[in-house]
Amino acid sequence: MNITTRVIVRAGGHCELCGANDALGVYAIPNSGDRSIEDASVAVCSTCADVLGHDNQAQNESYWRCLQHGMWSPHPPVQVVVLRLMNQFKSQSWVQDALESMFIEDETRLWADADGAGDDLEPTLDCHGVALNAGDCVVITKDLAVKGTSFVAKRGTAVRNISLTNNPTQIEGRVNGTRIVLLTQYVKKSL
DSSP states (O other): OOHHHHHHHHTTTSOTTTOOOSSOEEEEOSSOTTOOTGGGEEEEOHHHHHHHTSTTGGGGTTGGGGHHHHTTOSOHHHHHHHHHHHHTTTTSHHHHHHHHHOOOOHHHHHHHHOSSTTTTSOOOBOTTSOBOOTTOOEEEOSOEEOTTSSOEEOTTOEEOSOEEOSSTTEEEEEETTEEEEEEGGGEEEOO
16 A cells, blocks of 8 residues: 555545545645654645645635634544644634643644744844743743733743744743743843
8 A cells, every 4th residue: 555545545535634535645744853754744636736736825715714624533644734834814803712622742733843944034032132942941931911912921930841833932831721922031041
C-alpha cells in the first residue's frame, strides 16, 4: 500500500479538514522536521487542496470555517494544519472560540508553530533582550489588565509553554485558564 492510500485509509476516506469524501489526495505539511512523509501528511479533498496550494489562503476565511470539523481530529498532522490555518484568522471571533476549545499536545503545538512563516522576522525578545522561543516559560513583570475579561494578570505570574506570533513584540500564553496575548516588554524569560 502506498503512502497516499495509507493516509486516505487513516482518514476513513474523508477529507481530514472539511469532511468531504470526493477527489481525495494528500497534502504534505511544510516545515515538518524529520517526520516521515506519511506522518506529516493529511488527506484532503480537491477543494481544500486547491485553497491550500495558493498564497491567498487568508482571503478564503469563509471557506475555512470547515476547520471546526477538522479541529477534533486525534491525528497530530491534521491538528497542525488546522492550527496553522486558524492562526491566519485569529481576529475572527469564531476562530478565537475554536482555539479556546481545541485540545492539542505541546509537541504538536510546537510543530504547528514551526511553520516557517516567521523565519524572516526579527527575534522575539523579553524585557531584558533575551530571545524567547515557542515552549518557553516567562514571568509577567507588571500587573496587566486583560482586555475582554474581568481579571488582571498579576506580576510574578508564570506563563508556561508560550507560543510565538508573527509580531515579535507579542507572545501568547495561558493565564487563569484563558489564552491571551502578552506584550514582550512586560515579560521576562524564566530560567
